[in-house]
Amino acid sequence: MENNSEINKQKEKPLKPEALNPGYGTSGLLSFFFKTMIVLLLCVGIGGIGTVVLGNTVIKMSSRVVPALEAKLIQLPEKEVQQYARRIRQIGEKISPIIYELKLIWKESSKSMQNPEPNLENSTPPPSP
Amino acid sequence: MVSHSVFFSSFPKMTISIEKLRQNLCANVRMPLVIIFLYSFALFILLFNTVHDRTEEEFRKRGRPLNYDSIKVWINHGYFVHGGLAFKKSAEEDPRQVVWKSLTMGYLQLAHLLQRAHVKVTGKFNYFLMALHSQFFPMLSSALLGLLAMRLSLQMKISSFHSLALGLSALTVFQTFPMNLSAVFDFYQVHVWLTFAILFLLIDNHFNWKGYDGKSKTIWILIVFLMFYIDHYITFFFMLSYGFIFLIIAPRELNIFKFLKSVVFAAVPAALIMTGQILWVKLNFPQIILDGSSLNFRTGLDGDIQYYSNHWDLLFSQYVPWLPKWKVLLFLGTSATIAVIFFNQRTKKHLDHQTTLLLGIGSFIPMAFVFSQNEVIHINIYEPLLALPLILALFALLPAWLETLNQNSGVFVLFSGLTAFAFAGGQMLAYWLHMPPYF
Numbered sequence: 001m002e003n004n005s006e007i008n009k010q011k012e013k014p015l016k017p018e019a020l021n022p023g024y025g026t027s028g029l030l031s032f033f034f035k036t037m038i039v040l041l042l043c044v045g046i047g048g049i050g051t052v053v054l055g056n057t058v059i060k061m062s063s064r065v066v067p068a069l070e071a072k073l074i075q076l077p078e079k080e081v082q083q084y085a086r087r088i089r090q091i092g093e094k095i096s097p098i099i100y101e102l103k104l105i106w107k108e109s110s111k112s113m114q115n116p117e118p119n120l121e122n123s124t125p126p127p128s129p
Numbered sequence: 130m131v132s133h134s135v136f137f138s139s140f141p142k143m144t145i146s147i148e149k150l151r152q153n154l155c156a157n158v159r160m161p162l163v164i165i166f167l168y169s170f171a172l173f174i175l176l177f178n179t180v181h182d183r184t185e186e187e188f189r190k191r192g193r194p195l196n197y198d199s200i201k202v203w204i205n206h207g208y209f210v211h212g213g214l215a216f217k218k219s220a221e222e223d224p225r226q227v228v229w230k231s232l233t234m235g236y237l238q239l240a241h242l243l244q245r246a247h248v249k250v251t252g253k254f255n256y257f258l259m260a261l262h263s264q265f266f267p268m269l270s271s272a273l274l275g276l277l278a279m280r281l282s283l284q285m286k287i288s289s290f291h292s293l294a295l296g297l298s299a300l301t302v303f304q305t306f307p308m309n310l311s312a313v314f315d316f317y318q319v320h321v322w323l324t325f326a327i328l329f330l331l332i333d334n335h336f337n338w339k340g341y342d343g344k345s346k347t348i349w350i351l352i353v354f355l356m357f358y359i360d361h362y363i364t365f366f367f368m369l370s371y372g373f374i375f376l377i378i379a380p381r382e383l384n385i386f387k388f389l390k391s392v393v394f395a396a397v398p399a400a401l402i403m404t405g406q407i408l409w410v411k412l413n414f415p416q417i418i419l420d421g422s423s424l425n426f427r428t429g430l431d432g433d434i435q436y437y438s439n440h441w442d443l444l445f446s447q448y449v450p451w452l453p454k455w456k457v458l459l460f461l462g463t464s465a466t467i468a469v470i471f472f473n474q475r476t477k478k479h480l481d482h483q484t485t486l487l488l489g490i491g492s493f494i495p496m497a498f499v500f501s502q503n504e505v506i507h508i509n510i511y512e513p514l515l516a517l518p519l520i521l522a523l524f525a526l527l528p529a530w531l532e533t534l535n536q537n538s539g540v541f542v543l544f545s546g547l548t549a550f551a552f553a554g555g556q557m558l559a560y561w562l563h564m565p566p567y568f
Contacts, residue, residue, distance in 0.1 A: 034540075041547040048554025052179045052561045059566055066568075 161279060161293050168297055169272035172304050173264060180561045181260065181313050187567045188256040191314045197259070199234060200241050204248055208241070212410040220414045228410065231421035233403045235358045236318040239265075263316040266324055267309035273327040274517065275300030278525035280334065281482050287532045291542045295525040298549035302520050305553040307453050307560045308513045314564075317510045322359045323517065325352055326367065326492065330485055350395045357399035362500070363492055363514070368392050370491020374484055422503060429502035437505040443497055449509040453559035455516070458552065462519025465527040466490070472530045482526055489518025524549050 076084075189197075199215045206219035215229045240262045247255050279296030283289060303309065312320045329352050336345045356364040372388060410417055425431040436448075466486055473483040493514040497504045504511050528545040535541065 037544070038547055041544075041551040045547075045550035045554035048551075048556075048558035049175075049179060051558050055561065056179065056182050056566065059568060063568055 161289070161296070162276065164293065165275045165279070165296060165300065166272050169268050169275065169300055169304060172271075172301065173268045176264065176305070176310070176557075177261075180310055180557050181264065183260075183566045185255075185257045188260045188314070190567075191564075192256060192259060193315050193317075195229070196237060196240070196316055197254070197256075200237060200244050201254060203241055204245055204254075210413070212406040212413070214406055214410055220417060224414060224416045225418070227418045227420045229421060230407055230419040232318055232360065233358055233399070233406060235355075236316075236321040236360075239321075240316075259316075260313050263312045263314075263320070266316075266320045267304060267312055270320070270324040270327050271300045271304035271309070273324065273331060274303050274521065277327060277331050277334070277485070278521055280331065281479075281485065281521075282525050282529035284479055284481070285529045285533050287529050287537055287542075291532060291537070291539060292529070294542050294546055295528055298524040298528075298545045299520050301549045301553045302458075302524055302556070303517065305556045305560075306513060306516050306520070307455060307556055307563075308509050308516070310557070310560045311452055311509065311564070315509065318360045319363070319510050319513060322356060322363055323513060325356045325359065327517070328352055329356065330488060334481055334485060346391065350391055353392060353395035354399055357396045358402065361396070361399060361403070363496060363511075364396075366496040366499070367488070367492040370495060371488060374487050374491065378480075378483070378487075427500040427503040429505075431502075437502055440498065440501050442505045443501065443508065448506050451563055452509055453556075453563050455512070455556075458516065458519065458523070462516070462523045465523035466519060469522045469526045469530060486518045486522055486526070489521065490515065492517075 195215055195217070198217045202211055202216040202219050203213070206221070211220060213234055215232075215234055216226070217223075217228075218226060220226075240259060243258055243262055244254060247253070247258055275296040277296075278299040279292045282292040282295045309320070329349075332345070332348060332352065336349070353364070353368070356367070372385070375388075376385065407419060410419065423431070426433075429437060469486060470483050473480055493511060496511070524545050528541040531541040532538070
């Protein structure tokens with residue numbers, strides 16, 4: 001009985017439209033979708049222009065830095081050049097087996113991708129002679 | 130510290146002031162016009178601080194040599210002496226050179242005048258000035274497209290503020306369209322032609338409402354003359370489409386004889402100028418070889434399959450690997466164009482929009498079919514012609530239609546603006562990655 005009276009009270013006092021439907025009839029999912037779209041579109045726009053500006057700055061900076069570095073490298077004494085060359089060679093010798101292994105793995109995987117093993121279980125048997 | 134109640138109570142005031150601003154913006158015709166041109170100019174400055182932020186040396190090396198050489202010859206050795214044609218060297222220096230005869234070179238005359246003034250003042254040819262000039266025409270055509278988009282969407286009785294926003298959206302995407310950005314190096318006749326073509330669409334839309342009088346007819350003929358003078362091939366197909374569209378689908382009656390008379394009035398002086406230029410050069414320098422693509426070559430009926438095999442090649446832009454593809458815009462724009470035409474036909478309202486869209490397409494499709502080899506090889510020149518109606522449909526007309534169906538809520542205007550912003554950023558980045566500045 002008490003429950004019925006409460007329901008009747010609610011019927012008497014209709015809720016305001018804002019309380020019933022705060023998003024002007026838009027479902028929560030749709031509202032979320034639109035908000036995400038707005039953020040994504042803004043990100044794409046700002047990201048595009050921002051990347052161009054950043055790229056230009058990096059290119060300008062590097063076009064100043066690289067000649068300065070080159071000038072310094074030219075001035076290096078012969079002894080130091082040989083020392084650097086030896087170090088680079090040592091690093092190369094250490095790395096070369098790893099690179100060789102990676103090459104082998106790459107070749108194997110690409111071969112297997114090109115010629116996958118046939119699935120004999122599901123395949124139809126060849127026609128009998 | 131501002132209390133919450135004070136903060137929230139300021140919202141109604143803000144809303145009122147925004148509403149006032151809206152009303153002021155669209156109170157008269159001049160205000161949106163000024164806003165559109167100022168916005169286009171601001172975008173022009175932004176482009177020169179981002180994607181076109183390059184040295185003069187780069188503009189010299191990457192720019193189209195034909196443009197630079199022709200202007201230098203005209204300035205140093207005389208424009209009239211060389212018949213205004215595209216000489217690489219002066220006729221005295223190289224009397225047996227090959228000279229391109231396919232165009233009047235009318236599209237370079239503003240650059241010619243600017244450089245002439247610059248050489249008089251400083252004594253030097255300025256490559257940066259050429260770059261500024263090459264982006265001036267895309268800026269102008271984009272601003273006019275913005276105006277056209279605003280005008281057409283206003284006819285649908287959406288709010289003037291919304292139509293201004295839609296105009297700005299279309300403007301933004303067109304001005305940052307990769308082929309318009311690439312004009313900074315590869316400046317072609319189509320960039321100037323488009324300015325006059327959009328002006329034609331604007332004027333045609335305006336006077337078809339109010340009716341043509343003597344003065345407006347003269348303006349119409351003058352613009353068509355300039356279009357023929359800049360590029361007679363595109364203008365021929367454009368006017369052909371115009372005639373067919375009005376004969377077949379447009380609601381207004383077109384007096385075909387009056388129309389043909391007006392076109393002849395515009396085309397004959399342009400043809401006379403071009404023939405005069407060629408004859409003048411032939412008479413003055415008989416050893417000069419005048420060269421241009423033959424009709425057989427342009428149509429692809431020469432039997433040569435070196436450059437292309439069939440019309441499908443138009444879709445792959447294989448000869449312009451230095452420019453980004455725009456397939457997303459092509460697909461979305463085509464869908465939007467079809468949707469707008471569907472709305473027009475279903476409701477039998479705003480048929481002018483359909484005419485404008487078809488006229489835009491009419492400058493590209495018939496030419497693509499007839500001069501297919503020419504378009505496959507030079508697709509970067511002709512793609513802005515196709516992009517124009519697609520951008521107009523996608524960023525202005527379709528959102529305007531959706532607004533009318535959605536009680537002018539403003540949601541589609543907002544999304545059009547945001548999508549245009551995203552497209553502009555994406556296009557700028559794609560162009561920059563394809564044409565990175567010299568290191």
